[in-house]
Amino acid sequence: MYFISDAHLGVGNDSLKRERELCNLLDQIKDDAHIVVFLGDMFDFWFSYKYVVPRGCIRLLGKMSELADHGVELHYFIGNHDMWIFDYLASEMPIKMYEEPCIIRYDNKQFLCGHGDGLGHLDKKYDFLRRVFRSRFNQKAFAMLPPRLTFSIAQRWSRSSRQSHSNQENHYMGDSREGIVIYCKEQLKIQPVDYFLFGHRHTPLDVKIEAGNRVARYVNTGDWLNHRTYAHYTPSQGLQLLNYQA
Ligand SMILES: [Mn+2]
Incomplete structure (x- = not known):
């Protein structure tokens, strides 16, 4: 069982290289x-219209469908x-697509998975924006705008979101400042x-997450954008964080 996140395909000069490496990993596994x-x-960034989809990312889309056809069970948060x-x-x-965190069972273990944004509710402004962007009504209204406009608004949002999250330090900030850790304990x-x-x-x-007499582990996969890290679980070896090897 493998866990991968945050490739952010479409951004940066090395997006194609990143995509090829990701496909290579998916081939390996x-x-x-x-x-x-x-x-x-x-x-x-992605926006699916009723009849039209954005350009790009065909290698990953092709590889994902190849795995699915091969019998691999795919989940997407x-x-x-x-x-x-x-x-x-x-x-x-x-x-299987998910909008909110959800438990996946495998090998008699419970894996609570999710993307991780907005958890712990440390940022009220973000909570509000998340509700605005995820409202079905707003999404329908947005889909009626011409793509040229939609994409320029969305790319600005994507850039500002990346910049605001890059304020978060790239090391463990302590239990009270890590929204995901607060959520895990709850x-x-x-x-x-x-x-x-x-x-x-x-x-x-x-x-390590502790609550009452329960103990669990929270593993963050890092990202495919800069770290090329991912997590792997096997019944014999448990859960490991790994680095991609070409
Ligand atoms: Mn994110």
Whole structure:
């Protein structure tokens, strides 16, 4: 079982190289992966219209559908950059799409997965924007604008969102400042979880989470944008954070 996040395809001069490397990883794991979980922001920006889809990212889309056809179970947690992907992927291949964190069961273990944005509610302004952008009514209104306008608004939002999140330090900031850690502790109080997996922080992390007499691990996959890190679980070796090797 593999977990990958935050490739942000479409941004930067090395986007194509990043995409090729990601496809290469998916090729490497194709035969032994039962499940691949994408933890969001694989695309830097996406908007699916009813009849039209954006340009680009065909290698990844092709590789994902190849894995799905090969019998690999695919899951996709929508991120804050690709939140307007809607039903496009699921209409092209067997893949399970999620807008909010959700538990995936494998090997009698509970993996609580999600993208990770807005968790812990440390940023009220972001909570508000998240609701605005995820409202079905606003999405429908947005889809009626001509793409030229939609894309320029969206690219500005994407850039500002990347800049505001880049204020977050690229190391562990402490339990009270890590929104995802706050969320993990709350969840562990309510239900048993073995592993929490998130992206969005762009920082590979492996944190022990304790609540009452329950203990779990929170692993952040880092990102494919800068770190080329991902997580791998096997029943014999448990959960590991790994670096991509060409
Ligand atoms: Mn994100």
